[in-house]
Amino acid sequence: MAPTPARANAQYARHYTAHVVKKGESLSGIARAYGCSIKSIQETNGLTGAKIRRGEALAIPPCGPGGALAEREPRSAARASAPVRHRVRKGESLSRIARAYGCSVADLRAHNGLEGSVIMPGQELLIPRSEAAKAPEILGQSVGVPQQGRLVNASRLRPGKGYLLRRPERTYGTSQLVHYVREVIGSVRTQHPKAHRLAIGDLSSRLGGPLSGHRSHQSGRDIDIGLFYSKRPSGYPDEFKPGSAGNLDMDATWTMIKEFAATAKHDGGVEVIFLDYELQRALYAWARKQGVPRTTLRTILQYPSGRWEDAGVVQHYPNHVDHIHVRFKCPKGDKGCS
Ligand SMILES: [Zn+2]
Numbered sequence: 001m002a003p004t005p006a007r008a009n010a011q012y013a014r015h016y017t018a019h020v021v022k023k024g025e026s027l028s029g030i031a032r033a034y035g036c037s038i039k040s041i042q043e044t045n046g047l048t049g050a051k052i053r054r055g056e057a058l059a060i061p062p063c064g065p066g067g068a069l070a071e072r073e074p075r076s077a078a079r080a081s082a083p084v085r086h087r088v089r090k091g092e093s094l095s096r097i098a099r100a101y102g103c104s105v106a107d108l109r110a111h112n113g114l115e116g117s118v119i120m121p122g123q124e125l126l127i128p129r130s131e132a133a134k135a136p137e138i139l140g141q142s143v144g145v146p147q148q149g150r151l152v153n154a155s156r157l158r159p160g161k162g163y164l165l166r167r168p169e170r171t172y173g174t175s176q177l178v179h180y181v182r183e184v185i186g187s188v189r190t191q192h193p194k195a196h197r198l199a200i201g202d203l204s205s206r207l208g209g210p211l212s213g214h215r216s217h218q219s220g221r222d223i224d225i226g227l228f229y230s231k232r233p234s235g236y237p238d239e240f241k242p243g244s245a246g247n248l249d250m251d252a253t254w255t256m257i258k259e260f261a262a263t264a265k266h267d268g269g270v271e272v273i274f275l276d277y278e279l280q281r282a283l284y285a286w287a288r289k290q291g292v293p294r295t296t297l298r299t300i301l302q303y304p305s306g307r308w309e310d311a312g313v314v315q316h317y318p319n320h321v322d323h324i325h326v327r328f329k330c331p332k333g334d335k336g337c338s
Helices: 005-015 027-034 038-045 077-081 094-101 105-112 175-191 250-265 277-289 294-300
Strands: 017-020 057-060 084-087 124-127 142-145 148-151 163-165 198-200 222-225 270-274 324-328
Touching: 027 038, 027 057, 038 057, 057 175, 084 094, 094 105, 094 124, 105 124, 175 222, 175 250, 175 324, 198 222, 250 270, 250 277, 250 294, 250 324, 277 294
Parallel strands: 163 198
Antiparallel strands: 017 057, 084 124, 142 148, 222 324, 270 324
């Protein structure tokens, strides 16, 4: 159930391809090119219609040959049979290229008659075809640090079941962030089908950079998410509302935090969750009553170590009483992200 980071990343890379929409492309054309149904692409990306925007990154599920969702022979068979070539850029290593295409270094050596690992910038490499048909690793969306950064080929958190996007122009992030947020919300909904709609605050703007009201949220790795209440407060989910031991749906809120924290061991998963220390105290007390072992709680909550101690995935941050701020790690090998 808990794959190692390397393994989780390989699975992730194999399951999705990032496709950046180019001028003049349609959803149906993209679906055809990847041998997917329109519906599978819509579902993966939370699209309700056929409208897509130039420059937006779509996650393409594995519909092609060998894909888990293989639906039919792709029309792009001719393209798929053409050899894939990669021109070596400065600073690239054989292992990095292998990782990017989801193949092994040994495969690359065999296909290119290489003896060792020495490659030169400008050199053209043949990428083993069957492996190249699998997804290349999704890299390079988040640039810089959350407090001074930007976003390239942003992915977008689309409207979906169970949550409200408060500001649609601030719903951009990395593909990893969008993927994990949708997974966690879906999982919380399955476990708590009666929970009310969740408020989603700001992610980043489409190009990243400074965002009013925040110091971070610049590089697509941050998202503010509301809490679950026993009784939905009036005005929520259009606005965040302060949570307390008295008004929170502890069960659903705890599930959400636990599920986000569980992605911390995956590549590109959660780095830190900011939440006020007093709310951590309330969650801790509730979880102990439910019989959650202290050893489990220690890996998730900073409480009771002290509000300035480096312990757990959840960390105290002043004023975070009405939402959690979830920050995701840089994917391994992404040199622009820090
Ligand atoms: Zn925030």
